[in-house]
Amino acid sequence: MTAMPPLAIAPLACHNLSLRLGGRDVLQGIDLAVNPGETLGIVGPNGSGKSTLLKLLAGLRTPSSGSVQLLGEPLAKLPRRRIAQLLALVEQQADTQDAISVFDAVALGRTPWLSALAPFGRQDRAIVDQALADADASHLRERIWRELSGGERQRVHIARALAQRPQLLLLDEPTNHLDIQHQLGLLQQVQALPVTTLVALHDLNQALTCDRLAVLDRGRLVALGQPESVLTPERLLSTFGVHAHYLTDPYDGARILRFRAP
Structure with a gap:
């Protein structure tokens, strides 16, 4: 008999993940496993728990119950330095009033890899330069952080x-504060990166470009699968409170959603 290949370990997974705050269930019993290399979108109405779920998966919040596994290891047992080497989270808001340059702000991303024996060097500088290029921000490298616009x-x-x-x-929600050109470019760049990506999105037409979607509703995972299989007209009405139907763009054959008030 031919031996079966070993199953790939889910880069990130959670089981029965729940969070209760102030007597209210913010997230309830989330079971989720991310496939290697995929872009998994997380969608849901405002207050459905998208941001909270990302913070739990990143280890920035402690769940009331349940567990998170990072590359098959319990997240709660991993050192913060190791987590930061494996996982990066971009939150909606993160500001500083320090007079720090854009290059130095991006260079902070190298911190988990540095030590007294391995200080910031030529390879780290090259990585920072590439990261700026990938985010279409090379022209900002000498600017002061606090002088940037929201999109920048x-x-x-x-x-x-x-x-x-x-x-x-x-x-x-990485496309917040971005103009339409950078919204479209950013999502294409992210999906082309050799990483596994989880992205919370507000725009459901942008979400259609993901490999799979997880739909949250009042703290519960109510659907998981390929975009058109979970964003059905019935689901869009029951979860998002809108009537919707699909249209086909005659330019490239892409499917898009058209919404109407109930």
Whole structure:
């Protein structure tokens, strides 16, 4: 008999993940496994728990119950330095009033890899330069962080995460504050990266470009699968409260959603 190949370990997974705050269930019983190399979108109405789920998966919050596994290891038992070498999270808001240059801000992404015996060097500088290029932010490298626009800051946040050279990239609504050109370009760049990506998205048409979607509703995972199989008209009405139908763009054959108020 031919031996079966070993099953790939899910880069990131959680089991029965729950969080209760102030007597309210914010997340309830989430079971999720991310496939190697995929872009998994997380969608849901405001307040459904998207940002909270990403923080739990990144180890920034402690769940009330359940567990998270990073490359098959319990996240709770891994040192923060090791987690930062494997996983990068880009949150919606992260600011500083320090007069720090964009290059230095992105270089902070190399911190998990540095030590007294391995200080910031030529290879780290090359990684930072590449991260700036990948986020279309090379022209900002000499600018001061606090002088940037919201969209420019978002691109620098992403560059800093890329500078970590993570195996997993978690993005919380990364297209917020970006103009339409950079929204489209950013998602294409992220999906082309050799990393496994989880991305919380507000725009459901942008979410259609993901490999799979996880749909949250009032703290529960209510659907998981390929975009059109989970964003059905019935699901869009029951979870998002809108009528919707699919259209086919005659330019390239892409499927897009059209929404109507109920």
